[in-house]
Amino acid sequence: MSNPLALIVDDEPDIRELLEITLGRMNIDARTAEDLHSARQLLESERFDLCLTDMRLPDGNGIELVENINQHYPELPVAVITAHGNMDSAVQALKAGAFDFVSKPVDLGMLRKLVNTALKLERNDTGAARPGNSKQKPELLGKSPAAERIRTLIRKLARSQAPVFISGESGTGKELAARQIHQQSPRADHSFIAVNCGAIPQELMESEFFGHMKGSFTGAISDKQGLFQAADGGTLFLDEVADLPLNMQVKLLRAIQEKSIRPIGAQREIPVDVRITSATHKDLAALVESGHFRQDLFYRINVIELPIPTLRERRDDIPLLADMMLSRIAAYTGGSKPRIDRDALQALLGYSFPGNIRELENILERAVALCENGIITREDLQIPTDPAPERTTPLDVDPDMPLEAHLEQVERNMITTALEATHWNKTAAAKRLGISFRALRYKLEKLGLE
Ligand SMILES: Nc1ncnc2c1ncn2[C@@H]1O[C@H](COP(=O)(O)OP(=O)(O)OP(=O)(O)O)[C@@H](O)[C@H]1O
Ligand SMILES: [Mg+2]
Known part of the structure; x- marks a missing residue:
């Protein structure tokens, strides 16, 4: 060769x-x-x-x-x-x-x-399965256009070393996405280290991330390797990154920029080859605005953003996800897989899932425990009643506003929401709005939204 x-x-x-x-x-x-x-x-x-x-x-x-x-x-x-x-x-x-x-x-x-x-x-490139990589790993399921889009993006991002920031509500699958990026990347043979930035006590944080030398502080009874070194050659996933205290944010920024770290008490810096991915369900840009998150670090970790849609934006996937979860639950409880009756499925399809896929999982776990004769009914689901839908359209507008202008505002709102939800995929947005692609294009032009 x-x-x-x-x-x-x-x-x-x-x-x-x-x-x-x-x-x-x-x-x-x-x-x-x-x-x-x-x-x-x-x-x-x-x-x-x-x-x-x-x-x-x-x-x-x-x-x-x-x-x-x-x-x-x-x-x-x-x-x-x-x-x-x-x-x-x-x-x-x-x-x-x-x-x-x-x-x-x-x-x-x-x-x-x-x-x-x-x-x-x-x-x-061939996508051929590599040896040692055949263990069954959780898949990112879904047939909706939104799920397809995430999978395509993940495949692309896996080929890059760029820091990826994964945004999305709680339970949407951010960690799963981070794992998939790692598994499909050339770093897959090295570690994927996930760290919950909100869960480490502040006084231990530096040592957790960068390690320490024996005797560098009281209680440091032996050398300890930090998370960066553990992830060397692989990926470090900073989960709940918004929860990092400001002083750690400075140190992290340095480590990312220099591609090297200095364990507490060490004389020299150690080069590390780590890809950073991060996630939070919080609005990180807003935290930057309010001074709770450093702009320079935000800029550094958010080179490419991977927004994960909510479950309500991809309802089409609910039956498939529910089915997969029931199989999984049945497998580890050793029972047979229950079936969801029609009424119960309707209830699932109509629910807003503020806790997203994780909430669906929890609902089904409970339902499996409650159900009789292997059939899950609406009652078994115990779905909370949704609060009255928020009025996002400006129905409480100025009564002096002309009707035309008011309708235009409603239109503008709905179109922007649909476009945001579909990540500016006009075909998908049009479908969501129930209008043709041409109609959407016409409206965008009329409203000056292009
Ligand atoms: N597309 C998917 N297909 C199958 N399972 C999924 C999918 N997305 C998420 N899950 C499952 O849903 C659960 C929640 O996912 P995950 O922990 O990745 O969410 P998260 O966004 O990190 O949540 P949080 O913000 O609460 O940390 C996990 O059990 C995960 O395996
Ligand atoms: Mg998570």
Whole structure:
């Protein structure tokens, strides 16, 4: 088999040579280009397995190349080399679709890891099951367009090293999504470490995250490895990230930016190769506004957002999810799988599920315990009655408002809500509103919502 082939794009001959030699020692062949123009020519003439590009090039910006590659060679992993400390351009590159970045001066150890990850990405393309990965793992179920969309995004995000921020109400499946991103990523052979940021006592937090050396404080009776080191090569999932105290937020930001940590009492920093994903059911942007969450950390962890929809936005999935959960409950209780009667299913379909999929799970657990003859009835579900629906439409408007303007406002509200719920998928939004795609397009134009 021939060696993998890399494309190196940098205007400085010294760096090109350094990278070429480093890759050569890893048995990777390289072609080099000094500007965007020659990089594009090389891309057309050969099939590459990896691309490394500088950000500032004589005839343009590395981001342009990233975008170009994403458009025309979506399977080709591309990483950017950024000026030291220039996090803005690193973030920009990740958003544009780069799978990772290294900052100058290039740390060759880091570079090697990055290259290995990139080559694994390539090999995983076939989607072939890898050995040791065949254990049964919880799946992200659902046939609704919303579920499809999450799965597609997860598949895409798994190929990137970019920090992902998973937002969504309680019980929507944020942790499950984080696990799936890890499992489908080239980091799958390393650990996925989930940490509930709200559950660690404040005084232990630094030691939990970064570890400590024996004797560094009273009670430190032996060296202890922190979560970052435990997740080395893998993924660190910061769950309930909004609950991090401000002083820890500073330290975390540093660790993420420097890609290294210093255990309490240690003399030196230790490089760590960790992908960060995070989640919270709280409105993190609002917490930034109110000064409870650092803007710079928010910006750093929220490079790409993965919003998970509520269960009420994907009601179509309720029967399927319920069925899967009943099978699971039956399997671990050892009983036979009960059936949901029609009336009960109607009740489920009509319920608002403030606790989302987790609440559905709880309702069914209880119902299985309560039901008789293997049939779950409406009574067994014990669904709480929904509070009167909130009036989101402005029915309490100014009585002097002309009818036309009022109706327009109602329309505007409903359309915006539908678009937000479908993540601006117009086809889905139109379906939700019960109007045609063309009608929606017309209304968007009329209301100036485009
Ligand atoms: N699409 C799905 N298919 C199957 N099971 C799911 C799906 N989404 C979530 N679940 C299940 O629902 C439960 C809740 O999911 P999870 O813990 O990931 O939610 P969460 O968003 O992290 O909740 P919280 O905000 O309360 O921490 C889990 O048991 C999970 O396995
Ligand atoms: Mg969770």
